[in-house]
Each structure stands twice: as C-alpha cells, then as structure tokens.
Amino acid sequence: xxxxxxxxRIIGMEWVDLDxxxxxxxxxxxxxxxxxxxxxxxxxxTRAEAQVKSSDFWMDHVTKIEEARTAANKKKIEMExxxxxxxxxxxxxxxxxxxxxx
Numbered sequence: 075x076x077x078x079x080x081x082x083r084i085i086g087m088e089w090v091d092l093d094x095x096x097x098x099x100x101x102x103x104x105x106x107x108x109x110x111x112x113x114x115x116x117x118x119x120t121r122a123e124a125q126v127k128s129s130d131f132w133m134d135h136v137t138k139i140e141e142a143r144t145a146a147n148k149k150k151i152e153m154e155x156x157x158x159x160x161x162x163x164x165x166x167x168x169x170x171x172x173x174x175x176x
Contacts, residue, residue, distance in 0.1 A: 078163070082156045089149040096142035099135075106135060 076084070110131070111122035126132050 078156055078160045082153060082160075085149060085152045085156065089146060089153055092142065092146035092149050096139065096146045099139045099142050103135070103139065107132075 107123070107126055110126040110129075111119070114122045114125060117125075
C-alpha cells in the first residue's frame with residue numbers, strides 16, 4: 075500500500091495537470107472570443123460579441139472551462155483529504171505515545 079506522502083504526490087501531480095488545463099482554457103478565452111468576433115467580419119464590436127456569446131460554440135467553450143475548473147478543484151480536495159489524514163494520524167500517534175507513558 076502506498077504511503078500517504080506517495081498518494082499525496084500522485085494526486086498532487088494529477089491536480090497540477092488538471093489545474094493547468096483549466097488555466098489554459100481560461101487564459102485563451104479572450105483570444106478565442108476575439109478570433110470568433112473577427113470571423114464575423116466588419117460588424118460593430120458589441121454586436122459581434124453578442125453573436126459569439128450567444129452561440130452554441132461559446133456555450134460549449136464556457137462549459138469546458140467550468141468543467142475543467144471543477145475537475146481540478148475536486149482533485150485538490152483529494153489532496154487536502156490526504157493532508158488531513160496525515161494530520162489525524164500524527165495526532166492519534168502522539169496521543170497513543172502519551173497514553174503508553176501513563
């Protein structure tokens with residue numbers, strides 16, 4: 075069985091990858107919006123933005139961003155759970171040592 079630290083390392087690396095994917099989607103959101111608006115041609119900016127943001131493509135893109143962020147957050151919770159288990163184990167072991175002395 076893996077140690078808590080090894081489980082933390084593995085899950086931590088998974089979290090890094092998921093967080094990277096979420097941040098990349100978030101970082102490119104404005105660029106993608108600009109590209110899609112430019113593809114519409116010479117129309118007013120507010121109208122182009124409204125058309126892009128009301129499109130199925132944009133809804134799918136925003137959904138992917140939110141799903142990526144949720145996946146990263148869930149993995150982070152797994153990491154924090156392991157950290158808490160380690161702390162609980164330390165506390166339990168300290169209590170056991172004290173009780174053995176008595």
